[in-house]
Amino acid sequence: MDNVILGLPMYYYVAMVAKVLVAFVFVLLSVAYATYAERKIIGHMQVRVGPDRTGPMGLLQPIADGLKLFFKEEIVPGESNKLAFLLAPFIALVPAFLTFAAVPFGNTIEVMGYKIPLQIAAYYDTGMGKVVDLNVGVLYILALASLGVYGIVLAGWSSNSKYSLLGGLRASAQMISYELAAGFAIIPVFMLAGSLSLHEIVKAQEGFRWFIWSNPMTFVGTFLFYVCALAEINRTPFDLPEAETELVSGFCTEYSSMKYAMFFMAEYANMVTVCAITATMFLGGWDGPFSSTIPILSPIYFVAKVYFLMFLTMWIRATVPRYRYDQLMSLGWKVLLPTALCLIVLTAIAGSLGFNTFFG
Amino acid sequence: MPNPFTPIIQGMKITLSHLFKKPITLMYPEVKPKVAERFRGLHALKVSHNKAKCVACYLCPTVCPAKCIRVEAGEDENHDKFAAVYEIDMLRCIFCGYCVEACPVDALKMTGEFELANYHRKDFLFVKERLLEKK
Numbered sequence: 001m002d003n004v005i006l007g008l009p010m011y012y013y014v015a016m017v018a019k020v021l022v023a024f025v026f027v028l029l030s031v032a033y034a035t036y037a038e039r040k041i042i043g044h045m046q047v048r049v050g051p052d053r054t055g056p057m058g059l060l061q062p063i064a065d066g067l068k069l070f071f072k073e074e075i076v077p078g079e080s081n082k083l084a085f086l087l088a089p090f091i092a093l094v095p096a097f098l099t100f101a102a103v104p105f106g107n108t109i110e111v112m113g114y115k116i117p118l119q120i121a122a123y124y125d126t127g128m129g130k131v132v133d134l135n136v137g138v139l140y141i142l143a144l145a146s147l148g149v150y151g152i153v154l155a156g157w158s159s160n161s162k163y164s165l166l167g168g169l170r171a172s173a174q175m176i177s178y179e180l181a182a183g184f185a186i187i188p189v190f191m192l193a194g195s196l197s198l199h200e201i202v203k204a205q206e207g208f209r210w211f212i213w214s215n216p217m218t219f220v221g222t223f224l225f226y227v228c229a230l231a232e233i234n235r236t237p238f239d240l241p242e243a244e245t246e247l248v249s250g251f252c253t254e255y256s257s258m259k260y261a262m263f264f265m266a267e268y269a270n271m272v273t274v275c276a277i278t279a280t281m282f283l284g285g286w287d288g289p290f291s292s293t294i295p296i297l298s299p300i301y302f303v304a305k306v307y308f309l310m311f312l313t314m315w316i317r318a319t320v321p322r323y324r325y326d327q328l329m330s331l332g333w334k335v336l337l338p339t340a341l342c343l344i345v346l347t348a349i350a351g352s353l354g355f356n357t358f359f360g
Numbered sequence: 361m362p363n364p365f366t367p368i369i370q371g372m373k374i375t376l377s378h379l380f381k382k383p384i385t386l387m388y389p390e391v392k393p394k395v396a397e398r399f400r401g402l403h404a405l406k407v408s409h410n411k412a413k414c415v416a417c418y419l420c421p422t423v424c425p426a427k428c429i430r431v432e433a434g435e436d437e438n439h440d441k442f443a444a445v446y447e448i449d450m451l452r453c454i455f456c457g458y459c460v461e462a463c464p465v466d467a468l469k470m471t472g473e474f475e476l477a478n479y480h481r482k483d484f485l486f487v488k489e490r491l492l493e494k495k
Contacts, residue, residue, distance in 0.1 A: 047381050048383050319371040319372050
């Protein structure tokens with residue numbers, strides 16, 4: 001295990017592959033069962049039972065859905081732009097999974113004497129004696145989040161259908177305007193943490209100094225970011241790009257079979273990712289009771305926070321009706337964006353006057 | 361400007377409270393719904409003294425707006441008129457209940473049976489044996 005490849009010890013590569021596998025499987029399973037959980041939760045919120053026919057309590061429903069979509073006929077509209085049409089689902093899906101690379105899902109654990117930080121894009125530098133991770137993690141996440149919209153816009157445009165085009169146009173306008181507010185909403189976080197690295201941001205929140213309650217500005221920022229994140233991943237109060245009642249199915253109207261499933265997976269993978277980012281930035285990431293002394297507990301706290309936030313998105317979906325397009329735009333540009341800008345200024349002023357967080 | 365948060369929070373409270381309510385879903389194939397007493401489902405020919413009460417008076421096929429009833433009269437050993445053939449085509453029947461109303465000898469009724477789906481057209485033709493009241 002002491003072999004060195006490209007200047008890094010062998011265990012680094014082994015740990016990396018293991019972490020990628022674990023994170024990928026976690027996201028995939030969460031995506032599959034998020035669909036089931038959503039149907040169950042919304043069902044019960046509407047005093048129904050939700051899916052219960054496939055397997056005990058309908059637990060095999062995601063597998064049945066997947067198989068059904070897999071065996072369906074693949075339809076490519078005759079007048080569509082074939083290349084873009086085939087490419088779009090991948091462009092939508094891949095960034096959703098890639099974002100997870102920068103998210104720390106646990107504290108540094110020790111396996112066979114080697115320290116392994118539970119974050120894909122990170123390793124433990126024995127020379128410096130600390131965890132080195134992507135130092136522009138936040139930037140990386142924002143960049144990938146904005147890539148996801150290309151898949152949707154391409155899908156809408158290449159389908160050569162009016163509904164799809166309208167869905168794609170809405171998606172581009174909505175995602176671009178809410179990305180701005182979401183980006184600004186997390187600026188106070190790295191002003192306080194003093195770093196763009198997600199590892200450092202979680203470290204700054206260790207010991208229950210979570211940003212959601214350690215500073216009034218980040219408290220507002222939490223909700224602001226969460227709302228913007230919902231808009232960015234087209235979740236319900238802001239699901240205009242695929243508004244069923246108006247646009248049939250929006251940008252994915254012309255898609256069928258596995259390509260449709262990929263858009264579906266992208267939506268839920270984005271949901272997992274966005275909840276993971278919110279948990280990392282504002283809810284202390286993997287921090288929880290004894291997470292520093294017993295590092296193996298930390299992934300459990302992280303998963304619990306992510307699942308809580310996902311439950312919240314489903315809860316919101318069961319409650320809040322869709323915004324009208326002009327309401328969406330005025331909310332984004334006239335309310336959320338100015339609020340986010342105010343938060344940045346207030347955090348800066350408070351910081352220069354010596355107030356960072358309630359915990360000093 | 362009204363407070364935009366309270367309505368959302370109120371709504372969220374309501375949906376959360378519903379999450380813990382018992383679902384009102386009827387688990388249909390396992391649990392059958394209780395049909396109303398006067399529900400108009402599949403017909404049944406009433407039986408009395410071990411034979412159908414029908415006297416083949418042709419009032420029901422006459423009144424039937426869908427023309428789905430076919431009756432052919434016959435004569436039994438007591439030289440009484442009886443329905444040798446009594447068929448209802450359930451694909452045409454509109455469940456109006458006029459046949460039951462028209463019957464002068466109260467030989468016909470409608471049951472609560474509503475699961476009438478089938479795989480073949482011929483299975484929708486209910487002959488006399490299938491229509492006889494089950495005791």
